[in-house]
Amino acid sequence: MQLGMVGLGRMGANIVRRLMRDGHECVVYDVNPDAVSTLADEGAVASTDFADMAAKLEAPRAVWLMIPAGLTGAVVDEVAEALEPGDIIIDGGNSNYKDDVRRAAKLKDRGIHYVDAGTSGGVFGLERGYCLMVGGPDEAFARIEPVLRTIAPGAGDIDRTPGRSGDHAPEELGYLHCGPSGSGHFVKMVHNGIEYGIMAALAEGLNILANADAGVREAEHSAEIAPLEEPEFYQFDIDTPKVAELWRRGSVISSWLLDLTAAALEENHTLDGLAGRVSDSGEGRWTVKAAVDVGVPAPVLASALFERFASRGEDHYANQLLSAMRLQFGGHKELPAGDVLEAGSRKADSE
Amino acid sequence: MQLGMVGLGRMGANIVRRLMRDGHECVVYDVNPDAVSTLADEGAVASTDFADMAAKLEAPRAVWLMIPAGLTGAVVDEVAEALEPGDIIIDGGNSNYKDDVRRAAKLKDRGIHYVDAGTSGGVFGLERGYCLMVGGPDEAFARIEPVLRTIAPGAGDIDRTPGRSGDHAPEELGYLHCGPSGSGHFVKMVHNGIEYGIMAALAEGLNILANADAGVREAEHSAEIAPLEEPEFYQFDIDTPKVAELWRRGSVISSWLLDLTAAALEENHTLDGLAGRVSDSGEGRWTVKAAVDVGVPAPVLASALFERFASRGEDHYANQLLSAMRLQFGGHKELPAGDVLEAGSRKADSE
Amino acid sequence: MQLGMVGLGRMGANIVRRLMRDGHECVVYDVNPDAVSTLADEGAVASTDFADMAAKLEAPRAVWLMIPAGLTGAVVDEVAEALEPGDIIIDGGNSNYKDDVRRAAKLKDRGIHYVDAGTSGGVFGLERGYCLMVGGPDEAFARIEPVLRTIAPGAGDIDRTPGRSGDHAPEELGYLHCGPSGSGHFVKMVHNGIEYGIMAALAEGLNILANADAGVREAEHSAEIAPLEEPEFYQFDIDTPKVAELWRRGSVISSWLLDLTAAALEENHTLDGLAGRVSDSGEGRWTVKAAVDVGVPAPVLASALFERFASRGEDHYANQLLSAMRLQFGGHKELPAGDVLEAGSRKADSE
Amino acid sequence: MQLGMVGLGRMGANIVRRLMRDGHECVVYDVNPDAVSTLADEGAVASTDFADMAAKLEAPRAVWLMIPAGLTGAVVDEVAEALEPGDIIIDGGNSNYKDDVRRAAKLKDRGIHYVDAGTSGGVFGLERGYCLMVGGPDEAFARIEPVLRTIAPGAGDIDRTPGRSGDHAPEELGYLHCGPSGSGHFVKMVHNGIEYGIMAALAEGLNILANADAGVREAEHSAEIAPLEEPEFYQFDIDTPKVAELWRRGSVISSWLLDLTAAALEENHTLDGLAGRVSDSGEGRWTVKAAVDVGVPAPVLASALFERFASRGEDHYANQLLSAMRLQFGGHKELPAGDVLEAGSRKADSE
Numbered sequence A, B, C, D: 001m002q003l004g005m006v007g008l009g010r011m012g013a014n015i016v017r018r019l020m021r022d023g024h025e026c027v028v029y030d031v032n033p034d035a036v037s038t039l040a041d042e043g044a045v046a047s048t049d050f051a052d053m054a055a056k057l058e059a060p061r062a063v064w065l066m067i068p069a070g071l072t073g074a075v076v077d078e079v080a081e082a083l084e085p086g087d088i089i090i091d092g093g094n095s096n097y098k099d100d101v102r103r104a105a106k107l108k109d110r111g112i113h114y115v116d117a118g119t120s121g122g123v124f125g126l127e128r129g130y131c132l133m134v135g136g137p138d139e140a141f142a143r144i145e146p147v148l149r150t151i152a153p154g155a156g157d158i159d160r161t162p163g164r165s166g167d168h169a170p171e172e173l174g175y176l177h178c179g180p181s182g183s184g185h186f187v188k189m190v191h192n193g194i195e196y197g198i199m200a201a202l203a204e205g206l207n208i209l210a211n212a213d214a215g216v217r218e219a220e221h222s223a224e225i226a227p228l229e230e231p232e233f234y235q236f237d238i239d240t241p242k243v244a245e246l247w248r249r250g251s252v253i254s255s256w257l258l259d260l261t262a263a264a265l266e267e268n269h270t271l272d273g274l275a276g277r278v279s280d281s282g283e284g285r286w287t288v289k290a291a292v293d294v295g296v297p298a299p300v301l302a303s304a305l306f307e308r309f310a311s312r313g314e315d316h317y318a319n320q321l322l323s324a325m326r327l328q329f330g331g332h333k334e335l336p337a338g339d340v341l342e343a344g345s346r347k348a349d350s351e
Helices: A010-021 A033-041 A050-056 A069-082 A097-108 A122-128 A138-151 A183-210 A214-219 A240-247 A256-267 A283-294 A299-311 A316-330 B010-021 B033-041 B050-056 B069-082 B097-108 B122-128 B138-151 B183-210 B214-219 B240-247 B256-267 B283-294 B299-311 B316-330 C010-021 C033-041 C050-056 C069-082 C097-108 C122-128 C138-151 C183-210 C214-219 C240-247 C256-267 C283-294 C299-311 C316-330 D010-021 D033-041 D050-056 D069-082 D097-108 D122-128 D138-151 D183-210 D214-219 D240-247 D256-267 D283-294 D299-311 D316-330
Strands: A002-006 A025-029 A062-065 A088-091 A113-120 A131-135 A175-179 B002-006 B025-029 B062-065 B088-091 B113-120 B131-135 B175-179 C002-006 C025-029 C062-065 C088-091 C113-120 C131-135 C175-179 D002-006 D025-029 D062-065 D088-091 D113-120 D131-135 D175-179
Touching: A002 A010, A002 A050, A010 A025, A010 A033, A010 A122, A010 A138, A025 A033, A025 A050, A050 A062, A050 A069, A062 A069, A062 A138, A069 A088, A069 A097, A088 A097, A088 A138, A097 A113, A097 A183, A113 A138, A113 A183, A131 A138, A131 A183, A131 B240, A138 A175, A175 A183, A175 B240, A183 A240, A183 A256, A183 A283, A183 A299, A183 B183, A183 B283, A183 B299, A183 D316, A240 A256, A240 B131, A240 B175, A256 D316, A283 A299, A283 B183, A283 C283, A299 B183, A299 B299, A299 C299, A299 D299, A299 D316, A316 D183, A316 D256, A316 D299, B002 B010, B002 B050, B010 B025, B010 B033, B010 B122, B010 B138, B025 B033, B025 B050, B050 B069, B062 B069, B062 B138, B069 B088, B069 B097, B088 B097, B088 B138, B097 B113, B097 B183, B113 B138, B113 B183, B131 B138, B131 B183, B138 B175, B175 B183, B183 B240, B183 B256, B183 B283, B183 B299, B183 C316, B240 B256, B256 C316, B283 B299, B283 D283, B299 C299, B299 C316, B299 D299, B316 C183, B316 C256, B316 C299, C002 C010, C002 C050, C010 C025, C010 C033, C010 C122, C010 C138, C025 C033, C025 C050, C050 C069, C062 C069, C062 C138, C069 C088, C069 C097, C088 C097, C088 C138, C097 C113, C097 C183, C113 C138, C113 C183, C131 C138, C131 C183, C131 D240, C138 C175, C175 C183, C175 D240, C183 C240, C183 C256, C183 C283, C183 C299, C183 D183, C183 D283, C183 D299, C240 C256, C240 D131, C240 D175, C283 C299, C283 D183, C299 D183, C299 D299, D002 D010, D002 D050, D010 D025, D010 D033, D010 D122, D010 D138, D025 D033, D025 D050, D050 D062, D050 D069, D062 D069, D062 D138, D069 D088, D069 D097, D088 D097, D088 D138, D097 D113, D097 D183, D113 D138, D113 D183, D131 D138, D131 D183, D138 D175, D175 D183, D183 D240, D183 D256, D183 D283, D183 D299, D240 D256, D283 D299
Parallel strands: A002 A025, A002 A062, A062 A088, A088 A113, A131 A175, B002 B025, B002 B062, B062 B088, B088 B113, B131 B175, C002 C025, C002 C062, C062 C088, C088 C113, C131 C175, D002 D025, D002 D062, D062 D088, D088 D113, D131 D175
Antiparallel strands: A113 A131, B113 B131, C113 C131, D113 D131
8 A cells, every 4th residue: 555654764764664665655755855866776755845745645544743753743744734634644754642632633523533653663664564542532542453464563583372273363464453543652662661671670689690609709808797697598690691691591581671781782792881870761650650640550660660760869869868878867977979889888876 | 412300290290291392311309299190101210209219310310399398398308318429409399598598508518519490480481481590600500501491482483682693591581590699599589579560560460450430420429528639530431351361462562471460350350359469479578688687678579579468468467557647647437348439528527 | 807707617717716816807608607606705796698698798898608618619609799899808728729810800800809829737726826838919919918927837936947037027926818719729729748658757757667577477478489589688676667757857857747646556556447548638639740740750649649649548459450360461469469579489380 | 784895996985885884884895905094094894805804794794796797707706715604695787687696605615605696776875875676595584684674765755655554664765685596686587678678769759859840950951952851740849858847747658767868858958978888787688688588578668678789789780681672673772871861752662
């Protein structure tokens, strides 16, 4: 089928390539003309603006936006100007699902369908396909299903879940109609919230392994610092890059994020040059807020998010306050940076 | 090579089968004679006690224990009685690594090598192979490497980590010499700690999805209960079994635990009959205690553990105390069980 | 000065009494005429509706609302109808500060000042005074300062903070102008978030004490269940009501919430009859959402909130999922309710 | 009565002073002769070693140790050498209760009673008295009760808990016999665990207040960074020192730790010069490990502990891993230190 693609960054361009490879016709647009001409050279139809794109697509049209979330609102409005009742706008970016709900309501008044397509797959998507979580009206979903099927990974060689048989259901092919507009990004949001949790679980565990020699380092401490409770049990020098690789084989925690961890550690055994200031892209925050709204406990997802905040020093004032309180009640001075852990150093001061 | 196997439960028996299939010779023992004769029928050498097993193995011997952790200490002692200097005892069960450290020291005095082999793979191991995390002296590891190689999954069809080339390293074949005695179970312990975290991340996220209709249910509430802040954003009826299946295809969180989740939800869409009292087998606890000992933050792993405790009602007294405090300061009565959420019900009482 | 009071529930009525006791004149209204006549008998001026109240107050007027948060929006609109430019509406309830921001903007167009007064003190406020966190325009704050001063606890016999001298600042008297409209409830919101954290810290700690006999109970377990790692260290039968009382005297954690805990435990040593289904009144949720918005780590406040959700069973589906996964990978059956902890029960199954 | 005091640091010396003031006779010892002579000048009986101290005390003797926990084991042994059956050793320091259990068993063989006295009160104890949590044999507790009564704060002017009447119980006077040896330090340990939780709750909450202007700062961000979801709600410039002072008056969270926070913020409004590297003295760790052992959820206490670890950079390797994973799956580069929050910066990359 025909699809308009707005936004030819890494993901947008790769989706266009994947679509063309499977016989779809793509009319493409980007603010950067070079991005347009590159894809035109590969077989796409170039367009110069949204009106041009609309003219080059047969009604009823479908236009996919693959642009930064901060721009989506404005671009949806502009694209809608160029479209007609019955056309479909698909937001494939990382919008907040609440914006989808609002935009869908607005476009509905004009007869335009709004579909939100949460997309996971990272830089590997061209090859691997993108997992698609789709929200929107039944009719619109049905109409764009051919492109969704192409963009999605397909059944691949993944073992079929026991109990499933016959034709593959859409979810087995890597796309799913999750419900009305907004539900696609809602599911994608929670997906990313889970991702934060899994990443944190791996990172915390490997950090414990990396410190399994605490009993050895402890021995080097000065006399004023009492030892670990049982230093004899923390004498291991664990090779975390090898462990990450090992766990990829047959262990219960084998996962794509573990694959990436192993790759990262293979590439840079000691992680030199990484400051450990971890960004977050919004979905983890929205997930925690959604959990709070619906009253579901999510301590793991929240902890994973808060660890990222703390990695960027956002805990600084709180920590200063803790030090200040300790100074008040016990005259406890702060250790200078770089000094050893004080855990074992128990003064006869009471707290 | 030859291996003695003590303990022919599901895992022990499957390991024996996997070994025999690959040409190794197994002398087997279990307290249950039927388990022994079953395997003898399949080609193993039966033995009637540890002395008999020792007699049927050529020195230097290697005996693998695959028994409940609670029994390991006593059985190690008994087996050691039947062995000679230079022989090897391998504990393939779920021992606390601290016990390994102690046992290895004790056996060293008698010239017997102690190897701990943390084993992951669950009921799928016969077919899939077991991921092996091994601690012990270099010499002992080298001697038993042939059986480790057989028990492990091998390279399989898993994509090779970028940057790795040439012959497969042991960790790429699914087994690793992690360090001295105890280090194998230490790495396995942390593996399971991570597993708890990943499981919790998936469970929390899917619980949020399952409650994405809170705004709908809210509407049914009685007049005394104020609505959600923004019920219009929680109107989704998400099919969690389909979502779990979907995420297996190309998403960032694809993982074996997600495969199991999809399988569980396919088998029992509504999870009927499950009480949600989640057990823990010790490793998650030991991991958190190790994190505390070495001073590494592990809020995700700890939260995952505490959620299991709470699932069994171990938070009950704490919750009663919270209700009791609320009664004191604000005269807040507890809602009867089964009543609606009170989140929106804001009295003009101050807290 | 004169003040109109709308809402004569426990808190509204007590504030009126406190004001009259200090010489202020109160014009009162409630939907329940009995509540009005009770206070009229005590010296207040009764009013029959907002117009009547407005007529009985000299301009510029100040009207305090002490009503359930769910009603505040509508009542503010109605009261505003009866008021004139230059008048002040004070919301003393538990509104979400975002609503304050919105309401203040709306009323500003009509020349009416909106003041939000977060109020803490619980049922003890009549006697003890209410801690007041106030947001609103400077001019309005200055005008109502006399009533704030009366409602607040005053300096009392609390030790003065070292470094402070001279006349008492407002914050030493128990009221504070926190900033523009909304800031009062924002500070109150965070206050309650902290309250949740403190309550949870006390409850978790006392729960540990209540289980300090785990090593004794463990001994009664059946043979299949392995013991605690070190049961000899968990043989204490701690009297938690006495401990709570003890800590009130000179300990670092002495606090009003501890006083309440001691009172609750004195009243009901075993907390019989409490189901431990802990409600939350909104502020804890808003606090966590605000922390997420501004990017500040708040794992303690979030954990405290999530424990309340879990106390009401909102973790159920997540726990069922965990049990379902465990069934998948290891064939682990759930323990029936009421059965002993399984922590020590380590099967030779791998996870 | 007579008491030997070993260790004349701040707390030991103050306890001696408090005892002498109440008519008790103290025989004192310290490795530092100046500390001894200072107290001798104030009326204490100096002693030159443990034998000398024993000679100067009438049997049955009671000797209180107020020394760093790291030294307690050795000093208990030495003191015991100088004592006789029927004598009592009291450890008033911050020992791990497990050491108490072990020491008590050892001394019991020699007929010497071991009492552990967990002591809270900080530098204010001389004036305020120390809250005493005592473990040990009934007979020993009864014998030393007179000194405990003096060291403890007494009933003071704290409101009596409703329901209590008649003579004050020991816990109302500030000391309690918690159970056998070890139980005193166990209760003290949990007390400190709670303390960590309360401190963290206050620190997190005040950190949120300190960032209530995030919406203002956000506006200064560069164009590439998308804004907060609702910056209009984060426009407050909250004066945290004033808020801390305010909450001391009549609020639900009034507490001694809040008093200290207010004092710290009054002394140093901006907390300049504090690095925010927060030490921990052991009890918080032991509390979390005890919670894990007995199977009680303690997410708040654990989070408070982990925040301290993170404040010292112990999360660094974990954070590097998270950055490394993000680089792998999305090509996300780390922001340079000092750059703005990236929360709003949502690229069209999928995660």
